[in-house]
Amino acid sequence: MPEIHYLSKSEADLLLRSAKNYKQKCLILLMLDAGLRVSEACSLRLQNFDFKHNIINVHSLKKRDKTTIRTVPMSDRLYQAIANYLPTLKTTQPDAFLFPSHSADGHIGRKRVWRILATKKIALGIPQLHPHALRHTFATHHLNEGTKLEEIKTMLGHSSYDTTLIYASIPTDKLKERVNLVTSGKRNWLQRLLDKIRTPARKIINLDFARESATFGRNAEIRQLNENVSKNINTIVIAPTGLGKSHLLKQIQTQKKMLKIDDTENFKGSLANILLLLHENDKNAVLALIWKEFSKDQIATKVQRETALNLCELIKQAVEPKEYVLMIDDITRITPSGKKVLDRLKDTFVIVTSAREIKASDTAFLWNFEVMKLKPLDRENAMRLIHHHATGMEVENPELFRNHIYDQTGGNPRAITEMIERYRAEPFLTNEAVLKHRHVGALQEIDMSFALVLLIAIMTAMRYLARDLENPNLRLIGAIGMILLIISRPIFRGLKRKNL
Numbered sequence: 001m002p003e004i005h006y007l008s009k010s011e012a013d014l015l016l017r018s019a020k021n022y023k024q025k026c027l028i029l030l031m032l033d034a035g036l037r038v039s040e041a042c043s044l045r046l047q048n049f050d051f052k053h054n055i056i057n058v059h060s061l062k063k064r065d066k067t068t069i070r071t072v073p074m075s076d077r078l079y080q081a082i083a084n085y086l087p088t089l090k091t092t093q094p095d096a097f098l099f100p101s102h103s104a105d106g107h108i109g110r111k112r113v114w115r116i117l118a119t120k121k122i123a124l125g126i127p128q129l130h131p132h133a134l135r136h137t138f139a140t141h142h143l144n145e146g147t148k149l150e151e152i153k154t155m156l157g158h159s160s161y162d163t164t165l166i167y168a169s170i171p172t173d174k175l176k177e178r179v180n181l182v183t184s185g186k187r188n189w190l191q192r193l194l195d196k197i198r199t200p201a202r203k204i205i206n207l208d209f210a211r212e213s214a215t216f217g218r219n220a221e222i223r224q225l226n227e228n229v230s231k232n233i234n235t236i237v238i239a240p241t242g243l244g245k246s247h248l249l250k251q252i253q254t255q256k257k258m259l260k261i262d263d264t265e266n267f268k269g270s271l272a273n274i275l276l277l278l279h280e281n282d283k284n285a286v287l288a289l290i291w292k293e294f295s296k297d298q299i300a301t302k303v304q305r306e307t308a309l310n311l312c313e314l315i316k317q318a319v320e321p322k323e324y325v326l327m328i329d330d331i332t333r334i335t336p337s338g339k340k341v342l343d344r345l346k347d348t349f350v351i352v353t354s355a356r357e358i359k360a361s362d363t364a365f366l367w368n369f370e371v372m373k374l375k376p377l378d379r380e381n382a383m384r385l386i387h388h389h390a391t392g393m394e395v396e397n398p399e400l401f402r403n404h405i406y407d408q409t410g411g412n413p414r415a416i417t418e419m420i421e422r423y424r425a426e427p428f429l430t431n432e433a434v435l436k437h438r439h440v441g442a443l444q445e446i447d448m449s450f451a452l453v454l455l456i457a458i459m460t461a462m463r464y465l466a467r468d469l470e471n472p473n474l475r476l477i478g479a480i481g482m483i484l485l486i487i488s489r490p491i492f493r494g495l496k497r498k499n500l
Helices: 009-017 022-032 038-042 076-088 110-124 131-144 149-156 163-169 172-184 189-198 219-230 245-249 267-280 284-291 296-305 308-318 336-345 379-389 398-409 413-424 431-435 449-469 472-498
Strands: 055-059 069-073 235-238 257-261 324-328 350-355 370-373
Touching: 009 022, 009 110, 009 131, 022 038, 022 076, 022 110, 022 131, 038 110, 038 131, 069 149, 110 131, 131 149, 219 235, 219 245, 219 350, 219 370, 235 245, 245 350, 257 267, 267 308, 267 336, 308 336, 379 398, 379 413, 398 413, 398 431, 449 472
Parallel strands: 235 350, 235 370, 257 324, 324 350
Antiparallel strands: 055 069
């Protein structure tokens, strides 16, 4: 059996004190406190860390087993070393390396770590100082403190054990207690008091790469939408940008079959795809009667040559009324031909769609649609959404953080999400970092149409006042007002299109 080299606790402390910067300290502690192989430590990415739960997800780098991931708890001193080191990195994106290489888009090599430890070996007088000795030190110190052998092998990632079964049987919290016991040692009350006085404030890392979406404050709307679908009622959801129209449509739960149109500017192409989809799936027999003996390629060619309205008629022949739900994500920019298509299909499909607003000219083809209008989230649900998306974020003042986001977004779900994503790019969320971010996307739009009409009316009136006052300048202003009044309708129409 080969000889195992490891450091005593005093030698390990001496090595840590010799680290010239936080980068070196992190490298040493990843092998000393987490038991990582040198290649594993060098190749870690930020997404391998779960700072919320103080664990590292380590991918095996062995050729025979590259898919295994083991979970290793972080000691408090390793966590703090990383917290102090992160501000020196150029980026904190999830796929960024913890130890990026200076020469290329990669990570530092293991030879560099060997050279660092070789230099310290001479300077500190510690014999047999090399990366694997630190890994051996990790295992040896844990054994001395009473950690079970199978638990040590779990953290080391040895292949002689069934890793999955061991992960299932050993609680991570228990291992974290052992890790901190090994790395900090037993201290009397006086030592603990001195530690509190001398130790700087504990840094908290605000990086979390495991998040999921949720719906808040829309329960009544979701119920109404699903009820409308079950009753075959066409529905359009109206709301400004960011209030969650598309998200709401995704919450539809129905036994009916679903078809979806994403491109309202090319309705013909979308209809052709729907028709081909019906032909490929459960409507093959019905459509075969329409196309007789045409081959699949011939059918595809024929479909592309048909007009949009003819495609509508073919689709109507292929399906039963209200058999399908037709979901159209957004019809804000719907074309005149698209309006004709919806007018043809609204009695055949249960249509569910959304838009930022409805123009007066569009009410005709939407006459049998029920309109649902979304409002910004109230304060309670906005706070719930903020809490959900900010779960795992470490903030200096949580109350200031939540109130600032709500004040900036006005309860707009998309704006809330975007602000929190900006905050996630900050490694540390101090009060100053919180207050420096603003969001203007959710500010209410001010309609200046009335003020503009009033201004034009006053200018026009000046034309008549000019007769009494005999002022040629007023006559000129009045003439300009008359011209603006005549062309005001197309001006307002053009401005409305630009503001959609």
